[in-house]
Amino acid sequence: MIPTPPELDPVIHAQARLRVMATLSTLGPGDQITFSRLQELLDMTPGNLITHLRKLTAAGYVNTEKRGGRTSTTFVEITPRGRSAFDHYLAALHDLLTPSGHVDRVSSPAHDGRAPHTKEP
Amino acid sequence: MSQSQGVAMTDRSQDVVSSDPPSPELLLALVEGQQRRTEHLTTPDPRVMYGTWGVVWFAGHLLLFLGGLADPLLPLSAALAVFFGMLVVGNAVVGVELVRAFHGLRGDSRRFGILYGLTWPIGMTAVSLVVVAAGAHGLPDPLAGMLFATLPAVLTGVLLMAGAALWDSRVDFGLGCWFAVLGTASAFTSPPTTNLLLSLLGGGVLLVAALVAALRRSGRPRGEG
Numbered sequence: 001m002i003p004t005p006p007e008l009d010p011v012i013h014a015q016a017r018l019r020v021m022a023t024l025s026t027l028g029p030g031d032q033i034t035f036s037r038l039q040e041l042l043d044m045t046p047g048n049l050i051t052h053l054r055k056l057t058a059a060g061y062v063n064t065e066k067r068g069g070r071t072s073t074t075f076v077e078i079t080p081r082g083r084s085a086f087d088h089y090l091a092a093l094h095d096l097l098t099p100s101g102h103v104d105r106v107s108s109p110a111h112d113g114r115a116p117h118t119k120e121p
Numbered sequence: 122m123s124q125s126q127g128v129a130m131t132d133r134s135q136d137v138v139s140s141d142p143p144s145p146e147l148l149l150a151l152v153e154g155q156q157r158r159t160e161h162l163t164t165p166d167p168r169v170m171y172g173t174w175g176v177v178w179f180a181g182h183l184l185l186f187l188g189g190l191a192d193p194l195l196p197l198s199a200a201l202a203v204f205f206g207m208l209v210v211g212n213a214v215v216g217v218e219l220v221r222a223f224h225g226l227r228g229d230s231r232r233f234g235i236l237y238g239l240t241w242p243i244g245m246t247a248v249s250l251v252v253v254a255a256g257a258h259g260l261p262d263p264l265a266g267m268l269f270a271t272l273p274a275v276l277t278g279v280l281l282m283a284g285a286a287l288w289d290s291r292v293d294f295g296l297g298c299w300f301a302v303l304g305t306a307s308a309f310t311s312p313p314t315t316n317l318l319l320s321l322l323g324g325g326v327l328l329v330a331a332l333v334a335a336l337r338r339s340g341r342p343r344g345e346g
Contacts, residue, residue, distance in 0.1 A: 027163065
């Protein structure tokens with residue numbers, strides 16, 4: 001694993017989880033997606049996706065919910081905290097592209113995912 | 122497939138294990154590619170939506186025009202039968218596309234999409250039945266034919282503009298304005314000229330919209346889709 005620059009949330013700073021967050025954040029607020037459809041959109045193996053969803057769930061960025069009886073379906077959604085953390089992560093990436101902009105950037109939003117996303121000019 | 126989509130697909134699901142950290146540019150491209158892929162696969166494809174109704178309007182009204190000529194190229198009843206058949210097939214194609222886009226999703230976006238999608242066939246059926254009722258009340262055939270062609274065009278304009286407001290789409294708002302104007306203007310003509318106008322300027326415009334959507338999706342890395 002590469003070292004994570006201090007500005008970048010280590011939970012999101014893995015390409016697989018970054019893609020999961022990009023997918024879930026594209027859905028509308030409150031929208032949920034089944035595990036199998038998410039897997040299809042990501043082109044991931046079930047085992048891989050489960051592993052990454054566990055890490056994102058542990059960080060409070062993603063919720064999973066099982067519904068139904070014997071043939072239960074798992075629904076996945078991004079949490080407001082996860083959406084905020086993802087916005088911060090993208091802002092930090094943009095700051096890295098324009099070095100002058102990231103001087104004032106607070107550290108990883110992983111510990112404070114509710115901080116508002118401030119847009120850079 | 123765009124370059125960034127290629128990045129999204131080829132990186133699959135592995136953590137970052139390379140000794141060289143991925144650049145912010147690559148990570149942003151990864152995000153954009155995946156967001157675009159998600160948006161494309163979870164929203165109704167504009168190529169299918171515009172294309173389907175473009176074909177129905179263009180070919181259907183062209184047949185009604187040819188069947189309504191003083192020296193008709195085919196019986197008007199046959200043209201009407203084909204037109205209704207195309208409407209049924211068009212609704213089926215659009216229904217399948219909505220199911221494809223929304224399967225596995227739950228929440229407001231899917232609910233709004235389904236309700237909006239149902240508004241079309243219900244609205245069109247209601248408007249058409251009103252014209253049928255007007256005919257039963259003694260409205261002359263040429264007038265009924267004009268209303269049967271133009272009222273759906275006006276309703277199409279209104280629904281496109283309403284959808285544009287819901288999903289913030291300038292393209293749909295522009296198309297909606299166009300159909301409202303076209304439906305109104307063509308009401309000052311009589312069939313079969315009315316049908317020719319709706320075929321060329323209604324169906325034709327929808328086919329152009331489908332073509333533009335196809336070009337945007339295949340050509341530009343950041344198309345609206």
